[in-house]
Amino acid sequence: MKILMLCNKFSLSENDPWLTNELADSFQELGHEVTVVRLDWWATPGSARLDLKLANGIEVISIPPVLVRFPLPFVSRVLKWSLSSFSAYSVSRKLSKDKDFDVMISFSPAVTMALPIMALAKKKTLTSLLIQWDFFPHHHRQIGLFTSGISFFVARKVEEMLIRMFDVVACMSPANEAYLRSHYPIRDEQRICIAPVWGKETTLPEIDRIVVRKKYKLPEDRPLVVFGGQLVHGRGLEDLLVAAKLAHKAGSSVIFLVIGSGSLEHLVEECVAQGCKNLIWISRIPRDEYLGLIKSCDLALVCTVRDVDVPSFPSKTIDYLRVGLPIVASVESSTDYGDYIASLGVGISVEAGEPEGLLKSVENLLNDFDKMRSMSAFGPIRFKEIFEVRHISSKLLDMVD
DSSP states (O other): OEEEEEESOOOSOTTSOOHHHHHHHHHHHTTOEEEEEEEOTTSOTTOOOEEEEOTTSOEEEEEOOOOOOOSSHHHHHHHHHHHHHHHHHHHHHHHHHHHOOSEEEEESSGGGGHHHHHHHTTOTTSEEEEEEOOOHHHHHHHTTOOOOHHHHHHHHHHHHHHHHHOSEEEESSHHHHHHHHHHSOOOTTOEEEEOOOOBOOOOOOOOOHHHHHHHTTOOSSSOEEEEESOOOTTSOHHHHHHHHHHHHHHTOOOEEEEEOOSTTHHHHHHHHHTTOTTEEEEOOOOHHHHHHHHHTSSEEEEEOOSSOOSOOOOTHHHHHHHHTOOEEEEEOTTOSHHHHHHHTTSEEEEETTOHHHHHHHHHHHHTOHHHHHHHHHHHHHHIIIIIBHHHHHHHHHHHHO
16 A cells, blocks of 8 residues: 655654654555655754655655744744645645555644645545544643633634544544544544554663663662653643652652653752752653663653543553553543553552652552562563554554555
């Protein structure tokens, strides 16, 4: 099959692959022809388009955002989004005529690729698939990132319209599917399936735990609890920092290791500056070193925020499972994530917004050596059984065939 992928994130570096890279690689390995159109919002506006062919034969067209100068910020953002989406539409339309794609795949939030989706989803010779990772307008409003009711209304209506256009919608979990069906006007003929986040099977680095910890100036004889990912709103960072302060006050041996950067990194800096000895922050680390570093830890954290009814399935889970790290999840009550990792035997969960309970759960699990050993052993097994990308790519192809 000829597959067109429309996405915002697609790495051009072999050493720093993203989820979309792994999925495209898997399709290509299965004998399909993959073309990627990337609308690169992080590129310099108005810069040149980039066309290249990767070593495995995948063709990538990377489109920068359109340069817009307008005195009103809201109007400027709308114009930038509209014109950039039109650029992606123009490229995708020409590619579609030249290649006659069998399948078009896009990813949420679909609004960033609205125009090419609207054009291609109408083609009767093409099957369209949306991978619904999140429910962007609802989640952003609930965590305070949508302050304008008008902006939320417009984004929600556009997203509803786009979701209805796809032949197949893949959700990350049963709770996500239930949310989709209860909050969006799904067509009777649309096919809905479950496709969790995925990862590519890789050869894990052999590490000497002590050597790795020395390299990053980490304590060699204290339990390390790692939190990896973007430091942004909605990721539960605030609960983690309170838990670290509580650990410091109580004289706990637990060290929370935060790896990542983002708009809330100043909160981490402030916590460290205030003398919290139970918190260590590493802002950036090369991808090829990341797995080795977290493998030297004892436990992993997944955090979200309370008072949110949008279910989530954090992608950092995949790396934790790969290296066999037991998981403590501080998650919202609306998600099925906590119950799911417990059913797989790889983690436990507590209610988001309760840092005291988070710290207690971390300490209790660290002291339960049998449970820790069992969870550590099950992680890589569950990754290979369920989350390895070849399982997901095969399932998605079955849904569009």
